Amino acid sequence: MATLELKNIRKTYLTEEIIKGISLSIENQEFVVFVGPSGCGKSTLLRMIAGLEDITSGDLLIDGQRVNDVEPGKRGLAMVFQSYALYPHMNVYKNMEFGLKLAGMPEAERRQKIEHVARTLQLEPYLNHKPGQLSGGQRQRVAIGRAIVRNPKVFLFDEPLSNLDAALRGQMRVELSALHRKLGATTIYVTHDQVEAMTMADKIVVLQKGVVEQIGSPLELYHHPRNLFVAKFIGSPPMNFFSAIFQDGNAEGSTVQLRDGTVMHVPVAPPGILPGTKLTLGIRPEHLELAAPGPNSGIVEVIERLGATTLVHVRLEDGQVVVVQTDGFTDIEVETRVSLTLPPQYCHLFAPDGLAFEACRRHPLAA
Ligand SMILES: Nc1ncnc2c1ncn2[C@@H]1O[C@H](COP(=O)(O)OP(=O)(O)O)[C@@H](O)[C@H]1O
Ligand SMILES: [Mg+2]
Numbered sequence: 001m002a003t004l005e006l007k008n009i010r011k012t013y014l015t016e017e018i019i020k021g022i023s024l025s026i027e028n029q030e031f032v033v034f035v036g037p038s039g040c041g042k043s044t045l046l047r048m049i050a051g052l053e054d055i056t057s058g059d060l061l062i063d064g065q066r067v068n069d070v071e072p073g074k075r076g077l078a079m080v081f082q083s084y085a086l087y088p089h090m091n092v093y094k095n096m097e098f099g100l101k102l103a104g105m106p107e108a109e110r111r112q113k114i115e116h117v118a119r120t121l122q123l124e125p126y127l128n129h130k131p132g133q134l135s136g137g138q139r140q141r142v143a144i145g146r147a148i149v150r151n152p153k154v155f156l157f158d159e160p161l162s163n164l165d166a167a168l169r170g171q172m173r174v175e176l177s178a179l180h181r182k183l184g185a186t187t188i189y190v191t192h193d194q195v196e197a198m199t200m201a202d203k204i205v206v207l208q209k210g211v212v213e214q215i216g217s218p219l220e221l222y223h224h225p226r227n228l229f230v231a232k233f234i235g236s237p238p239m240n241f242f243s244a245i246f247q248d249g250n251a252e253g254s255t256v257q258l259r260d261g262t263v264m265h266v267p268v269a270p271p272g273i274l275p276g277t278k279l280t281l282g283i284r285p286e287h288l289e290l291a292a293p294g295p296n297s298g299i300v301e302v303i304e305r306l307g308a309t310t311l312v313h314v315r316l317e318d319g320q321v322v323v324v325q326t327d328g329f330t331d332i333e334v335e336t337r338v339s340l341t342l343p344p345q346y347c348h349l350f351a352p353d354g355l356a357f358e359a360c361r362r363h364p365l366a367a
Pocket of ligand 1: 013018039040041042043044045
């Protein structure tokens with residue numbers, strides 16, 4: 001059983017503030033992912049939770065107890081690093097045993113634990129191998145096994161899959177999710193990869209430049225991004241954006257004009273803004289529809305066939321390229337003239353400060 005609470009956590013290196021006041025709660029058994037671009041402070045925040053970095057100010061609570069000054073080994077956490085950090089001269093068994101020995105666990109108990117975890121992670125055939133004789137995926141499993149044998153209250157992962165090839169990353173994502181269900185330990189997982197965040201998290205924390213941009217379930221973030229940053233970061237291929245001018249609105253929605261003159265009514269109530277305000281309209285590739293030439297027309301420039309779906313890149317009259325995701329069997333060809341239909345119920349509107357208009361239409365899975 002472990003809950004965590006971060007209260008206005010800050011980190012300053014010399015004069016630069018890297019983590020700028022982060023507050024969040026992590027529930028027992030929750031799988032929380034910190035996601036954001038490289039350099040946004042994910043590792044720093046995780047290392048502060050682990051006790052590997054001092055917390056400049058704010059409070060860190062584990063199970064309600066303030067642990068800012070508790071040394072790393074006494075916080076009940078285990079961390080898995082991107083680099084694996086295995087001892088190269090020790091075999092797999094000894095790598096997993098090392099921490100247990102230090103903690104003074106009797107030999108028979110150590111053996112039982114290690115054998116059990118090796119079975120869970122399919123590492124039994126490799127217990128006598130040294131890390132150099134293992135593949136990347138196997139090394140990563142050893143690093144995870146070394147964390148599991150310690151029976152921590154909380155698992156901390158820092159980009160554990162980033163050194164693996166795409167196929168193995170996909171497989172390890174599934175294994176980690178299954179392992180989490182089995183162990184039921186509170187987990188904090190750091191990654192720059194929004195796919196890992198979307199597929200594994202109960203709760204995603206999107207970070208940028210040391211601040212939290214949004215906290216929510218994967219589908220909440222996908223369907224109701226709080227601002228342009230989250231809208232751009234979550235989703236692949238990313239959301240398309242159009243310039244728009246606000247005309248008027250009420251509680252039912254907003255009327256906007258696109259650059260080519262099309263007027264649309266989007267069922268999202270506006271914040272207090274004036275007619276003429278420049279907005280950004282966002283729509284995901286799977287919500288755009290291709291139609292015979294009409295408004296919003298352009299030329300098909302590239303077609304990416306992924307099998308189940310097809311990504312059609314369309315260059316609009318103004319030079320902007322948008323991506324439409326359509327079915328795998330579309331017979332569309334490059335250099336065809338097409339037009340885009342934007343179903344208003346799927347459109348997001350963002351004010352000049354980047355904040356999303358309040359969403360009127362809630363996705364049933366993300367309500
Ligand atoms: N020991 C340090 N001293 C000074 N600056 C640091 C130190 N560690 C990290 N930083 C800076 O803090 C910022 C966040 O780094 P980091 O937490 O590693 O980002 P992320 O893990 O999101 O890529 C970066 O700008 C990095 O250069
Ligand atoms: Mg990092």
